[in-house]
Amino acid sequence: MRAAIVCAISAVLAVLSVLPAAAQSPTLDSVKKRGQLVCGVNTGLAGFAAPDDRGNWVGIDVDFCRAVAAAIFRDGTKVRFVPLNAKERFTALQSREVDILSRNTTWTMSRDTSLGLNFSGILYFDGQAFMVRRALGLKSANELKGASICVQSGTTNELNLADFFATRGLTYRPVVYERLVEVLGAYASGRCDAFTTDSSQLIAERTRLPDPDAHEVLPDLISKEPLGPAVRQGDAVWSNIVRWTLFALINAEELGVTQASVEADRESSNPEIRRLLGTEGDYGKGIGLDRDWAVSVLKAVGNYGESFERNLGQGSPLKIARGRNALWKDGGLMYAPPVR
Amino acid sequence: MGDAFKRWLMRKPWIDAAYDPNVRAVAFQLLLVLALVLVAVEIVLNTAANLQKQNIASGFGFLARTAGFDISQSLVPYTSKSSYGQAFLVGLTNTLLVAVLGIVLATVLGFTLGIARGSPNWLASRLALAYVEVVRNVPLLLQLLVWYVAVLRALPAPQEALALPAGVFVDKRGLHLPRVTLESGGTLLLLALLVSVIGAVWLWRTGKRTREEETVERDPVRLAVWALVVLLPVLALMIAGKTVAYPVLERFNHEGGLSIEPEFLALLIGLSTYTAAFIAEIVRAGLAGVPKGQREAAAALGLSRRHALRFVILPQALRIIIPPLTNQYLNLTKNSSLAVAIGYPDLVSVFSGTVLNQTGQAVEVILITMAVYLAISLATALTMNWFNARTAWAER
Structure with missing residues (x-):
């Protein structure tokens, strides 16, 4: 018995002494062992995460998952997508059902500090708006006094809606559903006068209505909705991998590195590009990845601008303008710290 | 000393108790309960410790915090400022x-x-x-x-709502009824209800009836009880000061009256028709x-x-x-x-x-x-x- 204990202890010590001191991440280890990244995404939101007609997941949130998978495995297809509704998402991340939550989720203080998770950055700067029937002839959300308003439960939208009407001293009738498809269905059938959620979602959901032109999104944005990926607290290396994958996408756009040019850009004369792509220095080491991890990321999904235009912008049916999601040097808010 | 202890140990009642099936049964039951309690305590402590470790908030303090969202139907006073x-x-x-x-x-x-x-x-x-x-x-x-x-x-939509008699409307947004608000008669009505219920029970218990009367429709006590239960509150309602607000169509919805949400109606109808079959x-x-x-x-x-x-x-x-x-x-x-x-x-x-x-x-x-x-x-x-x-x- 005693011999067995001594053996066990020495075995554990031996294993511990072999492990490298740098970049230890239980999440990264389990992802590598599994051979697949598990990513929590929306159950179906055009432009962010939705299955296409061949059953492949597409969208900017999905691209981000593929980018992280590419950073780890050099292969953007090694991802399993887990569709989650608003109510399930945080529990799924807390209980290790998913490795990342990339599901148009608003970064708020309470979520960042009391749910045992960390937001890794901002993938899309959004704001909450209202969609109404054009026939009502409304100019602003301030005219919605007494209206029935459809909203999804368990979202920041539900809270912003209450604040918006309470601060203006107006009454309204909330109609709350658990799933986005139920909210849209209720709005389409006339159960509600208005449908409120993040502006990008409204634009995406409008295309699914029988007669999109009969509906309009009101110009008022009633909240800040910074959407971004989240990971569990307590795994700093994993958090860094996710954060720097996002920064790599934004830096690549700023430096003009695209999906098509990335292979040739390895030999670029620009030192910033050479550092990003691992031709100079070894910045991947600190996050437990290869020297040229960013090359795999860009080969898999392209830079941030390419992913945006493909999923939300001019290359998509949604035709959302870059606006606040343009690079900082183009007057937007997208800004990433440098690789050096 | 040792001998005294041995003698105490060997005393008959103690040994008898150890071999008594009743005593043994109780002892084992106690052990089982103790084990279950320990397991329960361990589960609670373990969960609390793990939540703490993962930095997930725990405890029941959240019940006092402001909710911040609205609810479409409530029987108790509630706003988004409530807890x-x-x-x-x-x-x-x-x-x-x-x-x-x-x-x-x-x-x-x-x-x-x-x-x-x-x-x-x-x-x-x-x-x-x-x-x-x-x-x-x-x-x-x-x-x-x-x-x-x-x-x-x-x-139909609220603008084309079906108008029923007595100021009632039906549309996609539910059933809109006139709202009756009692002004001065609240206590009167309550008093009438109390008197009618107590009186009915008293009459039912003490009213003299023959065996035949109990089984036929023209039971005088039964009639008196019904009269007390129905007539008195109705009379009180008629005397009481009250205002009736009828639902009126405004820009989006019928306002002013009492609205019953379609979600409630659907759930009530669905549940009761389904259970009725069983x-x-x-x-x-x-x-x-x-x-x-x-x-x-x-x-x-x-x-x-x-x-x-x-x-x-x-x-x-x-x-x-x-x-x-x-x-x-x-x-x-x-x-x-x-x-x-x-x-x-x-x-x-x-x-x-x-x-x-x-x-x-x-x-x-x-x-x-x-x-x-x-x-x-x-x-x-x-x-x-x-x-x-x-x-x-x-x-x-």
């Missing part, structure tokens, strides 16, 4: 409301159908049979969706369980079919009906949590839906929700057991 605890109360009362009304409606409909099933009228019994077979064999969730999506959404079968079984001789004896005494059913068959059938009926009441209450599918703000939707998501405290919220359903079910079962004991055979 999560008050949101819990809103969810709880909404669940109780739909459960209690559902039980009443399901019982009335179920008894009617069950009696119709045994009726000699071919059409009535076949219609009841068709109802039971169709309704109880389609999943409840589907039925709720049919009521909510197919039936209530097919109603109750009908229970009632049919109960009626069939009364020996044939009882029916024949009643007929031989000259009782009409109706009187035989009411005074001879049903009282005996109730003894068979009540235990399975309790199950149906419990099912209806628990099934009311399907409200979440059609957006009715019940306990599950408000508390273990929105509140859970806004606070992230899944363990506490789910524990409270489970405890509440357990408490409601146990209370229902206790009441029904008491009623069952009252109607059971007095064994001699």
